[in-house]
Amino acid sequence: MNYLFRPVFKTVLKRKETWLCVGFSAFPLLLLLVDFFSTNFMQLSAPKGSLSFLEFFGAVESVQYQLTLPIIAFIYLVVTCFHDEIKSGKMFLFKDIKRSKILNAKIASVIGVYFIYFILTFVASLITYYLHLIHMDYTSGTFLPTQLVDLQDAIISIIGIFAVTQLCILISVAISIKLSDGLTMLIGIVFALISFIAPSLKGLKYFLPNGYSGLLVQLGFGTSLFMIVLLFCIYALIIYLCSNRAFKKMEY
Amino acid sequence: MKIIEAQNISKKYKANSFYSLKDINFSIETGDIVGLIGKNGSGKSTLLKLMAKAQKPTTGTLKFKGIDISKNNNILDKFGIMIEPIFYPHLTVYENLMFFLEIHKKEKYVNNIKDILELVDLWNAKDRKPVDFSFGMKQRLSLALSLIAEPEFMILDEPFVGLDPLGVKKLIEILQQWSATKHTSMIISSHQLNELEDLCNRYIFIDSGRLKTQFDDKKNFLIIRLDMQVAQAQQIIASIATKYQLEVNKQELELPLTLDKGKLNDILEQLSSKKLIEKIYSAKDELESYFTEG
Ligand SMILES: Nc1ncnc2c1ncn2[C@@H]1O[C@H](COP(=O)(O)OP(=O)(O)OP(=O)(O)O)[C@@H](O)[C@H]1O
Ligand SMILES: [Mg+2]
Numbered sequence: 001m002n003y004l005f006r007p008v009f010k011t012v013l014k015r016k017e018t019w020l021c022v023g024f025s026a027f028p029l030l031l032l033l034v035d036f037f038s039t040n041f042m043q044l045s046a047p048k049g050s051l052s053f054l055e056f057f058g059a060v061e062s063v064q065y066q067l068t069l070p071i072i073a074f075i076y077l078v079v080t081c082f083h084d085e086i087k088s089g090k091m092f093l094f095k096d097i098k099r100s101k102i103l104n105a106k107i108a109s110v111i112g113v114y115f116i117y118f119i120l121t122f123v124a125s126l127i128t129y130y131l132h133l134i135h136m137d138y139t140s141g142t143f144l145p146t147q148l149v150d151l152q153d154a155i156i157s158i159i160g161i162f163a164v165t166q167l168c169i170l171i172s173v174a175i176s177i178k179l180s181d182g183l184t185m186l187i188g189i190v191f192a193l194i195s196f197i198a199p200s201l202k203g204l205k206y207f208l209p210n211g212y213s214g215l216l217v218q219l220g221f222g223t224s225l226f227m228i229v230l231l232f233c234i235y236a237l238i239i240y241l242c243s244n245r246a247f248k249k250m251e252y
Numbered sequence: 253m254k255i256i257e258a259q260n261i262s263k264k265y266k267a268n269s270f271y272s273l274k275d276i277n278f279s280i281e282t283g284d285i286v287g288l289i290g291k292n293g294s295g296k297s298t299l300l301k302l303m304a305k306a307q308k309p310t311t312g313t314l315k316f317k318g319i320d321i322s323k324n325n326n327i328l329d330k331f332g333i334m335i336e337p338i339f340y341p342h343l344t345v346y347e348n349l350m351f352f353l354e355i356h357k358k359e360k361y362v363n364n365i366k367d368i369l370e371l372v373d374l375w376n377a378k379d380r381k382p383v384d385f386s387f388g389m390k391q392r393l394s395l396a397l398s399l400i401a402e403p404e405f406m407i408l409d410e411p412f413v414g415l416d417p418l419g420v421k422k423l424i425e426i427l428q429q430w431s432a433t434k435h436t437s438m439i440i441s442s443h444q445l446n447e448l449e450d451l452c453n454r455y456i457f458i459d460s461g462r463l464k465t466q467f468d469d470k471k472n473f474l475i476i477r478l479d480m481q482v483a484q485a486q487q488i489i490a491s492i493a494t495k496y497q498l499e500v501n502k503q504e505l506e507l508p509l510t511l512d513k514g515k516l517n518d519i520l521e522q523l524s525s526k527k528l529i530e531k532i533y534s535a536k537d538e539l540e541s542y543f544t545e546g
Contacts, residue, residue, distance in 0.1 A: 003357065004355055006354070007351050007354040007355050008355070010351075011340055011342075011343060011347075011351060014342055014343060014347075015342055016342070088336070089306075089335065089336035089337070089338055090338060090340065091306065092304060092306065092333050092335055092336060092338040093338050093339070093340075093351075093352060093355070093397070094355060095304070095305075095326075095328040095329070095331060095333060095356070096305045096321075096325050096326060096327060096328045097325060097326065097355065097356070098325040098326070099325075251306060251307045251308060252301075252306050252307075
């Protein structure tokens with residue numbers, strides 16, 4: 001990681017937009033409230049004694065993703081860190097530091113915020129599960145599912161969404177270097193929406209990392225995992241190269 | 253020594269069909285404070301952005317100490333740039349300066365922070381965020397950022413805009429002091445000609461993207477435009493010029509304001525007895541004449 005990362009990440013952490021993103025990681029804690037008020041919101045149902053922590057976490061991540069709000073917050077963060085800064089002449093601050101170094105530090109900072117969000121979601125899920133859900137009869141109280149198939153399913157689903165969210169962020173970065181905020185939001189959200197339905201679409205599910213949770217039975221765990229990682233790397237690399245080109249040529 | 257050299261610089265923005273700058277050539281010597289003047293839309297900001305590498309020239313090269321600035325990264329290391337308010341509004345004044353030093357690996361200037369902030373009168377506001385600063389305060393923060401790492405060359409785009417008379421005076425003092433003690437060279441674009449006159453020793457005038465003329469500061473001169481139709485005008489003027497060591501510029505004779513009474517009367521007497529004097533004006537009017545006459 002280049003030396004720019006630390007100062008750039010620090011400035012990103014001081015942004016309100018960042019805390020909006022990270023705030024969504026408190027989402028699982030809502031379950032504590034929901035049950036407290038005994039409403040029907042996001043009622044979990046599962047066979048008696050079956051839901052392990054990891055499956056719960058997978059479900060949380062999936063609902064969070066389909067909620068779209070967190071991803072919109074992340075696209076908004078990208079827009080403020082890229083297009084808004086370029087447009088408002090903040091790039092003069094960096095003078096002629098190598099453009100790819102600046103880009104790397106910025107991308108790493110935004111992805112860093114996503115990591116914080118992911119980890120905090122994990123922690124919030126832990127709290128919710130072990131403090132509250134464990135008293136429900138549909139939870140098993142174990143960390144991992146007892147059945148291997150369930151474990152594999154949970155892992156593929158978690159990694160799939162983890163990968164596709166980052167792709168969505170990277171795509172927004174690439175667009176935001178050139179296009180306006182509105183267009184970036186639009187395209188980023190459209191990508192997110194397409195990826196929601198990907199797992200249920202025949203052709204498309206092979207092309208998106210989160211499609212493989214529906215292909216697990218057919219392809220097996222190893223192949224599915226490999227495909228997710230492979231697809232992620234290829235897409236991330238292509239998007240990164242495009243961003244790098246655009247950022248290098250960018251004038252302000 | 254030439255610190256900046258511009259060779260055949262042209263710039264056409266992609267969106268436009270016309271050139272915003274065309275075939276610009278000039279150079280800046282170490283210690284020069286150059287005033288960049290021209291009407292709205294004449295290409296001043298464009299030229300400064302090219303120097304700051306925010307825009308790339310369509311043709312031509314810009315050199316800093318003989319090195320083409322487009323050839324490598326970090327060539328602007330010794331530049332102080334103040335083109336647009338360039339700070340982060342969500343960081344405090346102090347954090348902004350620290351951030352700037354960190355990204356440029358100039359932490360050794362940390363001890364400058366207090367001095368610079370006191371210089372621009374922001375030390376008491378160092379823990380405030382610039383979001384709700386007044387325009388002048390924002391301007392002064394940008395100035396602090398451009399000065400903090402002790403640049404050798406400064407690019408200032410309309411630094412006086414929005415400052416109150418006191419602020420303008422202070423800014424001029426700061427820049428003068430900086431140039432005297434640190435021999436910083438500068439290029440300053442501005443419409444405020446009086447302010448520039450206090451500061452600059454040279455001017456570059458651009459009009460519709462073309463360099464119309466460049467000239468040395470004449471604020472300490474009285475300029476006499478001569479009527480060259482008069483018989484023997486050439487000879488008379490030539491002899492006066494050599495006798496009193498004066499500069500003649502086409503049909504203009506330049507008299508230093510420091511000329512003593514005897515010489516001044518002599519010269520004027522010789523000129524007026526032959527009715528050679530067409531007009532007398534000060535260099536301040538001359539600067540303005542570039543705008544009015546175009
Ligand atoms: N980013 C841009 N894209 C397209 N055209 C531009 C851009 N920036 C400037 N121009 C054009 O280039 C010309 C010169 O503009 P510039 O901003 O350099 O003028 P200026 O001398 O700084 O004017 P002012 O005194 O108003 O600040 C103008 O015709 C302007 O419309
Ligand atoms: Mg301008």
